[in-house]
Amino acid sequence: MSESGVDRKALWVVRELGLPAIVKPCVSCRSTRHRPTDKFRVNASGKLLDVWMLISCEGCGRTSKIPIHERIHVQALAHERLLMFERNDPAMVRRLLVEEPFAFRLDWSGTWVLETDMPFYQFDGDAVPLEVLVRFELPVPVRVERLVMAGFGLSRAVVRGMVADGRVRLPVAVDAKVHEDFGFFVG
Numbered sequence: 001m002s003e004s005g006v007d008r009k010a011l012w013v014v015r016e017l018g019l020p021a022i023v024k025p026c027v028s029c030r031s032t033r034h035r036p037t038d039k040f041r042v043n044a045s046g047k048l049l050d051v052w053m054l055i056s057c058e059g060c061g062r063t064s065k066i067p068i069h070e071r072i073h074v075q076a077l078a079h080e081r082l083l084m085f086e087r088n089d090p091a092m093v094r095r096l097l098v099e100e101p102f103a104f105r106l107d108w109s110g111t112w113v114l115e116t117d118m119p120f121y122q123f124d125g126d127a128v129p130l131e132v133l134v135r136f137e138l139p140v141p142v143r144v145e146r147l148v149m150a151g152f153g154l155s156r157a158v159v160r161g162m163v164a165d166g167r168v169r170l171p172v173a174v175d176a177k178v179h180e181d182f183g184f185f186v187g
């Protein structure tokens with residue numbers, strides 16, 4: 001027996017397909033989705049710095065800029081961080097979009113896919129207890145019921161019924177959003 005007392009374990013992985021889009025209306029077309037260009041612009045005025053991220057409209061390609069730091073004192077910005085902006089480091093783009101609080105709304109559609117290491121699992125009433133570990137490659141906010149539906153190939157109604165009668169035990173409410181690793185039990 002394992003520590004949790006459940007012999008069967010499955011690992012599901014929220015695989016990253018790409019970074020989220022930045023939601024901002026384009027001034028040239030009707031698109032609201034923008035992509036990072038992996039470029040920054042740093043402007044110094046005395047001891048104050050402005051840092052922008054350059055983004056590109058998905059519809060027409062028009063480039064615009066969004067503020068990352070405005071009128072920040074040069075000593076308030078870590079040197080390593082400033083260098084990353086000046087070098088247009090893609091790691092900084094990723095950090096800004098998915099690791100730090102971001103001032104613009106993000107569109108996560110198309111950024112992930114759920115991979116399971118097991119085929120469709122039949123719920124026949126006497127199923128062996130199962131522990132599912134869900135690991136996130138990308139901190140995409142997703143409703144936990146959507147993961148369970150995708151992982152088992154079940155409808156929302158069936159998943160909610162299984163949570164209601166205790167066959168699926170989740171660490172959070174069935175309609176809550178998760179964005180980091182968690183586990184749940186079936187059986």
Ligand SMILES: [Zn+2]
Nearest residue numbers: 026029057060
């Ligand atoms: Zn556009």
